[in-house]
Amino acid sequence: MNKVLLLAEILTVASALIVGFHPNILYASVFLLFTFCGVAVMFLFAGADFLAGAQVIIYVGGVTILILFAIMLTQWLYKIKLADIRNKMVVPALLSAAVGVFLYRALHQMVAALPPQTPEALEKFTATPKTAAIGQALLGGYLFPFEAITILLLGAMVGAVWLARPE
Amino acid sequence: MNHLMQFSSSLQGYLAVGAILFSLGVFCVLTRKNAIGILLGIELILNAAGINFVAFSKFRTGLIDGQIVALFIMLIAAAEAAVALAVILRFYRLKQTIDADEASIMRN
Structure with missing residues (x-):
């Protein structure tokens, strides 16, 4: 079970990396779909079965298709500019990395402030619909x-x- | 490997994935010229927020309130995507491009 969750997290992060770095907007939006699927599996393992279903229906079935439609309507396939990303990437990369690290550290303090659940309670929470x-x-x-x-x-x-x- | 698997199913693992998704979303918003590319970054950011809410609702509070907030985030993201894409289509009809740098009509 843990293996599936680990695979889903790796899929989420890897396809999010492609969304962030791939110069072609069409590929980026297709890989956004895989990110949404990975997040749905993560929701499932966090005991959010309804949310996992809603994620698949709304994001995978709705938002991604909408974005693909918008790309098709606004740019012809062969006209999509390959160099869609700005040349200056160092400052945004440093800035976003700093934001991510700050967010993780801030949430870490919140984790320490709240009392943890017992393993039995976690099992029960995941198992209830x-x-x-x-x-x-x-x-x-x-x-x-x-x-x-x-x-x-x-x-x-x-x-x-x-x-x-x-x- | 075992350590990694333990980390992935802990609260810290969820928070790490959420933080990575958030910073990639910020990076996407900052670097893309294309208006649709900026929208992709916003979707990543909203998903990261949802992951954090769901993770805290399981590992700390044990209540479903976090999941309901995540559901609201999802609905707001859908509404936002619909409006943003309509604006992009409108802008494309006006300017024949969706380069965000060209959207400077209201600057002066």
């Missing part, structure tokens, strides 16, 4: 954010259709 609990929470304590996000989605959908309307 979460769909029913998430549904109860969305229509219970999280009702207001849930309704707000439905309005946000409606607004975003109408706005996207209006923006992309024909002349």
Whole structure:
């Protein structure tokens, strides 16, 4: 079981590296799909079964396809510029590495501040299905954010259709 | 190898993957000229945030609140992607390019 999780994490990081460094935007967006799949497996091992399914449906099936459509609509395949990345890469690389290290160290302090779970509790948490609990929470304590996000989605959908309307 | 496997299934392993994804996303946003490339970086950043929420919800609190926040992040990312791609299509129709450097209409 641990092997699968390790493989998923390696897949996630490796394809994210390709997304960050590949000069061709089409390859980068195809490898973004593998990153999303790896993250879905990581969610599954963290006891988030519903989220893993939602990740596959929304990201792998929705966002990636949308991005690929946008690439196809805006640039012809043979016209995609190979040198899509800026030449100055040292400063952004140092900056983003510093941000990542800072984030990891800051979260590490938070890890130390919160009490850890027992191994039995972790087993139990991973083994319980979460769909029913998430549904109860969305229509219970999280009702207001849930309704707000439905309005946000409606607004975003109408706005996207209006923006992309024909002349 | 055994050590690595233990690390990968711990909270620290999840946080490390999240941090790597986040910094790669920042790098992608900073280096891409293409507007769609910047969007790819933003998606990586949002996924990193989701990983961190889910990891803390399993390894520390033991509640599902972190998962619900991650779900909201996912929905916001989907809405944001739809609007951003509509803007990119509009911009392409206007300028025949999606180079982010060309988006300087509002500068003056």
